[in-house]
Amino acid sequence: EVQLVESGGGLVQPGGSLRLSCEGSGFTFSSYWMSWFRQAPGQGLEWVANIKQDGSAKYYVDSVKGRFTVSRDNAKNSLYLQMSDLGAEDTAVYYCARYADSGPTTDPWGQGTLVTVSS
Amino acid sequence: DIQMTQSPSTLSASVGDRVTITCRASQILNNWLAWYQQKPGKAPKLLIYKASSLESGVPSRFSGGGSGTEFTLSISSLQPDDFATYYCQQYKTYPVTFGGGTKVEIK
Secondary structure: OOOEEOOOEEOOOOOOOEEEEEEEEOOOOOHEEEEEEEOOOOEEEEEEEEEOOOOEEEEEEEHHHEEEEEEEEEEOOEEEEEEOOOOHHOOEEEEEEEEEEEEEEEEEEEOOOOEEEEO | OEEEEEEOOOOEEEEEEEEEEEEEEOOOOOOOOOOOOOOOOOEEEEEEEOOOOEEOOOOOOEEEEOOOEEEEEEEEOOOOOOOOEEEEEEEOOOOOOOOOOOOEOOO
16 A cells, blocks of 8 residues: 655754654655645645655755755655755644656555744 | 636535536646545545546546636536545646645535
8 A cells, every 4th residue: 555654844943953764665766756735724736846766856946945855865765855944834743745747747645744934 | 827716615415416527727737637536634645637537446427628728627417535635736837836725515
């Protein structure tokens, strides 16, 4: 069974940093593009970042460029999101997701990890 | 950025009803359009990709249609498990963008 499990969320002060992790299992992690999405409380979905299988290509939404860094360790079947200079607008549930076998959409997604930015 | 506009934002329907959700894009998508279902407290689930292709394991009562800038998600006979929020997503260009969502409620 394909599974993605996020961790690392929590409460962080404005201006602080946090590193999210996502461990994949049940599939060949190194064969897939991976993505991060987020969803603010009561709001819709927002794409955050994509990373190619070997990490050689990365894409970000403008609102996180220069503050967030996506990376991966294929030997550990793990995806990461390093977040810095966090603001209240970054408060959200963060989901990792794998590219679907059917193409450049994403499925499945992990269960999500909540990041709360507050003093 | 490509803007995605969904309508309606809320839809009240009964079990057995046929429902249709519309998604409009600000640019031609060449069918790079997906639909997701999300239930409260859960992660989104892919239903439809490439505008009209049914993801494996998704019930056949779900169907996607449209082209260009206007797309639809239809549920032929609404089931109790289908009450959820539905999102369209364009993946033609970065940044990937979503519609605002349509909440399907019990009438």
